[in-house]
Amino acid sequence: MSTTIKLIAAASSAGILLAGNASAQDLLVRIGHVSPLSGPSAHMGKDTEEGARMAVDELNAKGVTIGGKKAKFELLSEDDAGEPKQATTVAQKLVDAKVNGVIGHMNSGTTIPSSKIYSDAGIPEISPSATNPQYTMQGYKTAFRVVANDGQLGGTLGRYAVQMLKAKNIAVIDDRTAYGQGVADEFVKGATGKLASAKIVSRQYTTDKATNFSAILTTIKSTNPDLIFFGGMDAVGGPMLKQIKQLGLKVKFMGGDGICSTDLAQLAGDAIGEGNVICAEAGGVEEGKKADLVKFKANFSKKYGHEVVLNAPYAYDGVMTMVAAMQKANSAEPAKYLPELAKINHKGVTGEIAFDARGDIRDGTLTLYTYKGGKRELIAVTH
Structure with a gap:
């Protein structure tokens, strides 16, 4: 190797080392x-x-x-x-x-x-x-x-369904995931516990990828519920709301944070109704x-x-x-x-x-929402 090439190589190597040392500061x-x-x-x-x-x-x-x-x-x-x-x-x-x-x-x-x-x-x-x-x-x-966890979220929704919405006969559906089953179980505890006295008239199950709910909704319809609670995500909740409307079920629809998205109204279309859907976000900030x-x-x-x-x-x-x-x-x-x-x-x-x-x-706080005019609307922030 010529002296010139050696010098260039040495300079290049030094440059690499310097660059390496500079980046090492980060x-x-x-x-x-x-x-x-x-x-x-x-x-x-x-x-x-x-x-x-x-x-x-x-x-x-x-x-x-x-x-x-x-x-x-x-x-x-x-x-x-x-x-x-x-x-x-x-x-x-x-x-x-x-x-x-x-x-x-x-x-x-x-x-x-x-x-x-x-x-x-x-x-x-x-x-x-x-x-x-x-x-x-x-x-x-x-x-x-x-x-907040499901114990706080589901329990609060259960008590709210009975105390504020005056629900007496409730049907429950969950998607059998850890989230869906967990929040549904806690909802049932809240709705049937010491501070509430609702009757669970039907407990049904689906999956997180289901699109057809006619069988379970027909079964639920025969029990005459005044509220349906769904433990699952909005991608399933939206189509479910459409089929609830198609079957002529006149019920309130409630769910946890899984359905409580800004997208639910689009997924449900006109089946979202006006103040008919109530859900809770596992978090939220109080006024002020x-x-x-x-x-x-x-x-x-x-x-x-x-x-x-x-x-x-x-x-x-x-x-x-x-x-x-x-x-x-x-x-x-x-x-x-x-x-x-x-x-x-x-x-x-x-x-x-x-x-x-x-x-x-x-x-941990919870934020209760409903949907009006196709938009999610705040009800209250609670603990």
Whole structure:
């Protein structure tokens, strides 16, 4: 090799080393995100992904530092299609990619089995939407959620159905998923417990991919209910409402956060009715504290060109809460920031975020909605 070539090679090598040293000053923080990005609930899964991505984009724009190093945040988003088996596969993929934390999963049925994989790897996981109590009852120190659980949500809806809607004869349908069955069971407890006295006249089951409900609705019609509760998602709830109308069933229709999306009115068409559907979001901000959430929703719409579907603000808060814990710990290493996450008190767009010993959000709120004029309309925020 000639002297000239050697000098060029040496200079190139030095340049590479310098570039390497410069980039080494940055701290790469990989945040995993998992939701159904395909299948019937893809619109809701995309909503959580967009909420998480919005947080990551804002953090990168601010130039956040962790332990004296400028952090560069990267979102690794995976699709679990709402399927438990696929969920565990992508969870392991994120573990293998050495993510620093995970926002997800969206569904209880995917979050629960995946949580063991993250726990075994010591990676903190914050679900923006999984409400089944079992998720945080497994004893995993890495499992957190930023929304109320089914015990709070289903129970409140059950009592509301009896005390406020005066429902006496109730039919219950669930989609047999961990979420759908869980929220339906808690609703039944709330509607038939000490503070309420409804009669469950029919208990029916479907799937999270069903489109034809004529058999179970015909059975329900014969029991003359005044309210139907559905434990499931809006992609099934919308078509179900259409078939309820076609059968001439004059009933109130109620569900949990799975149906409580801005898309339900479009999925149900004119079967949505006026004030006929009541649902609850597992979260919400009380009057007088909504400025940050209103601002978030406006910024979200400006960024993506459409409204929040349901859980985007909770995914956004999940990322921001996780990063706040990293900053307090001066480290993005899971083992180092996990203790800070467990005792965090973070002001999010969805309210104050702090966790109890299980990883459930403290003082979780619920927001009751109905639909009028094809739009979701607030009824009340409650605890």
